[in-house]
Amino acid sequence: xxxxxxxxxxxxxxxxxxxxxxxxxxxxxxxxxxxxxxxxxxxxxxxxxxxxxxxxxxxxxxxxxxxxxxxxxxxxxxxxxxxxxxxxxxxxxxxxxxxxxxxxxxxxxxxxxxxxxxxxxxxxxxxxxxxxxxxxxxxxxxxxxxxxxxxxxxxxxxxxxxxxxxxxxxxxxxxxxxxxxxxxxxxxxxxxxxxxxxxxxxxxxxxxxxxxxxxxxxxxxxxxxxxxxxxxxxxxxxxxxxxxxxxxxxxxxxxxxxxxx
Amino acid sequence: xxxxxxxxxxxxxxxxxxxxxxxxxxxxxxxxxxxxxxxxxxxxxxxxxxxxxxxxxxxxxxxxxxxxxxxxxxxxxxxxxxxxxxxxxxxxxxxxxxxxxxxxxxxxxxxxxxxxxxxxxxxxxxxxxxxxxxxxxxxxxxxxxxxxxxxxxxxxxxxxxxxxxxxxxxxxxxxxxxxxxxxxxxxxxxxxxxxxxxxxxxxxxxxxxxxxxxxxxxxxxxxxxxxxxxxxxxxxxxxxxxxxxxxxxxxxxxxxxxxxxxxxxxxxxxxxxxxxxxxxxxxxxxxxxxxxxxxxxxxxxxxxxxxxxxxxxxxxxxxxxxxxxxxxxxxxxxxxxxxxxxxxxxxxxxxxxxxxxxxxxxxxxxxxxxxxxxxxxxxxxxxxxxxxxxxxx
Numbered sequence: 001x002x003x004x005x006x007x008x009x010x011x012x013x014x015x016x017x018x019x020x021x022x023x024x025x026x027x028x029x030x031x032x033x034x035x036x037x038x039x040x041x042x043x044x045x046x047x048x049x050x051x052x053x054x055x056x057x058x059x060x061x062x063x064x065x066x067x068x069x070x071x072x073x074x075x076x077x078x079x080x081x082x083x084x085x086x087x088x089x090x091x092x093x094x095x096x097x098x099x100x101x102x103x104x105x106x107x108x109x110x111x112x113x114x115x116x117x118x119x120x121x122x123x124x125x126x127x128x129x130x131x132x133x134x135x136x137x138x139x140x141x142x143x144x145x146x147x148x149x150x151x152x153x154x155x156x157x158x159x160x161x162x163x164x165x166x167x168x169x170x171x172x173x174x175x176x177x178x179x180x181x182x183x184x185x186x187x188x189x190x191x192x193x194x195x196x197x198x199x200x201x202x203x204x205x206x207x208x209x210x211x212x213x214x215x216x217x218x219x220x221x222x223x224x225x226x227x228x229x230x231x232x233x234x235x236x237x238x239x240x241x242x243x244x245x246x247x248x249x250x251x252x253x254x255x256x257x258x259x260x261x
Numbered sequence: 262x263x264x265x266x267x268x269x270x271x272x273x274x275x276x277x278x279x280x281x282x283x284x285x286x287x288x289x290x291x292x293x294x295x296x297x298x299x300x301x302x303x304x305x306x307x308x309x310x311x312x313x314x315x316x317x318x319x320x321x322x323x324x325x326x327x328x329x330x331x332x333x334x335x336x337x338x339x340x341x342x343x344x345x346x347x348x349x350x351x352x353x354x355x356x357x358x359x360x361x362x363x364x365x366x367x368x369x370x371x372x373x374x375x376x377x378x379x380x381x382x383x384x385x386x387x388x389x390x391x392x393x394x395x396x397x398x399x400x401x402x403x404x405x406x407x408x409x410x411x412x413x414x415x416x417x418x419x420x421x422x423x424x425x426x427x428x429x430x431x432x433x434x435x436x437x438x439x440x441x442x443x444x445x446x447x448x449x450x451x452x453x454x455x456x457x458x459x460x461x462x463x464x465x466x467x468x469x470x471x472x473x474x475x476x477x478x479x480x481x482x483x484x485x486x487x488x489x490x491x492x493x494x495x496x497x498x499x500x501x502x503x504x505x506x507x508x509x510x511x512x513x514x515x516x517x518x519x520x521x522x523x524x525x526x527x528x529x530x531x532x533x534x535x536x537x538x539x540x541x542x543x544x545x546x547x548x549x550x551x552x553x554x555x556x557x558x559x560x561x562x563x564x565x566x567x568x569x570x571x572x573x574x575x576x577x578x579x580x581x582x583x584x585x586x587x588x589x590x591x592x593x594x595x596x597x598x599x600x601x602x603x604x605x606x607x608x609x610x611x612x613x614x615x616x617x618x619x620x621x622x623x624x625x626x627x628x629x630x631x632x633x634x635x636x637x638x639x640x641x642x643x644x645x646x647x648x649x650x651x652x653x654x
Contacts, residue, residue, distance in 0.1 A: 100458060107455075122516050132511060133511065135427065135431065137431075156438035
């Protein structure tokens with residue numbers, strides 16, 4: 001069995017990687033990588049009330065998802081969407097746990113509904129009007145891989161429908177950051193479809209070890225943020241040539257991705 | 262989609278351990294809800310607690326996973342010969358060809374809630390705190406995969422109260438694509454302070470056992486459960502129970518309130534029928550999401566009546582189990598399956614006076630009825646909707 005798709009669009013928000021247009025040059029080796037703190041664009045697509053309620057993860061996921069849809073020139077509301085995050089919204093979880101450890105335990109209703117792992121999927125629907133199926137998956141450091149398998153499974157089941165995959169992570173505040181260190185915020189959006197203009201990828205599940213990034217600084221990013229485990233695939237797409245990389249997947253496995261321009 | 266066979270299944274909830282406890286409760290319309298005495302929680306509400314979770318041990322090699330949620334998983338996996346059934350399938354197709362897709366909303370976050378009460382002078386978490394194998398959303402999926410010795414694809418599905426219904430859909434797609442031959446799917450969600458105080462903050466907790474479809478319904482009763490199903494590629498298994506269809510949608514409306522006309526819910530139900538290749542008249546019973554909040558039941562009623570009409574029997578079984586949140590999809594999938602097997606429409610303990618504004622044919626008492634196909638609905642925060650159809654293929 002082989003899972004396959006074409007990559008119709010890419011969106012990227014990461015440390016020193018402000019958007020796909022710029023990051024593509026870096027990942028293809030045509031420009032140097034300069035590490036810098038991630039800048040998350042504001043969620044202009046949300047209605048004012050929701051914009052005030054949206055946390056960092058929602059803004060991250062929306063930014064990468066909308067950028068990928070725009071890059072693919074497909075209206076966002078026509079896309080099924082798979083959201084993948086290792087940790088979910090850590091700032092929100094921290095705030096809830098602090099209140100629950102206090103005497104009054106009166107957590108905020110907005111914080112509670114934002115605490116669900118699928119909050120970005122919910123806000124995505126509100127922002128775009130998309131009533132298409134959305135998934136929210138997690139698999140610790142293999143979360144990008146799990147999201148990719150989920151998205152490609154959707155395409156295999158329903159080849160006529162393009163699928164947006166958004167993988168994102170943001171750091172916890174302390175004390176959880178010490179228990180689960182995440183370097184900085186990162187989000188990648190990929191619009192995948194059975195056919196269309198864009199590089200073709202095939203994915204096989206194999207007993208392999210994930211490929212590192214050749215650039216040391218980018219390899220640090222790959223290892224320090226779960227959703228940045230996508231970087232070897234993004235590098236292949238940026239290079240625009242035939243290539244192969246092994247992406248981190250669940251314990252003992254890797255996703256062997258082959259690209260054709 | 263092509264039908265996917267249910268090779269084995271089991272559920273444990275406040276109704277008891279294993280399928281026989283659930284069957285007995287379905288026959289007598291018993292409720293497992295009781296006043297909340299959980300942990301240090303002080304709330305005037307009822308909960309559905311699995312008896313004996315705290316005393317449940319894990320295999321020593323998996324001690325790092327120890328938390329209430331994984332104890333419930335271990336308790337649940339041990340029922341109904343499920344471990345042996347999975348081992349037999351893994352031996353037949355190979356452990357790398359068996360996936361694991363587990364739904365949960367809060368995994369082992371109770372562990373972190375308790376650790377935050379024991380922070381050190383610099384605010385640090387206690388040294389015995391383990392994050393990956395308890396708090397993290399993936400912990401339940403990783404636990405089940407390791408416990409069962411499986412080596413295939415794995416993910417936690419976390420879409421609030423539709424999580425474990427969507428786990429069936431994810432696994433079915435990969436079986437159909439030929440990526441795997443079988444999958445363990447299910448849901449495990451256990452009581453924690455985040456959900457109890459969270460639903461309280463939204464004023465959605467009922468002060469009495471929940472009363473779905475009742476004119477005086479006031480909200481939900483939270484439950485906990487561990488439900489598992491072994492899905493296998495169909496073939497040579499006529500007469501066995503199958504997943505026939507799955508449909509999903511997003512409300513695109515509000516984070517914690519359903520679309521008032523139930524548009525997203527109706528879209529998911531329609532899509533489940535389409536995927537099963539069935540007309541609305543082919544559904545003999547709908548196990549509703551039916552949480553017992555005024556707005557949820559009203560929205561779902563419009564969706565059900567709009568698509569299936571006023572004649573198809575429906576009921577919510579949350580008066581028996583409570584709302585088991587991320588486990589509800591799998592729990593109610595199995596209740597729909599048991600309803601077909603037993604030839605019985607489940608009743609709705611807690612419901613006394615039907616809301617005259619709701620039009621679906623709600624079955625309060627439960628009764629024998631031959632059922633060929635049943636649909637189950639699961640709707641969650643973020644407008645995440647999933648409907649599944651089960652029957653004999």
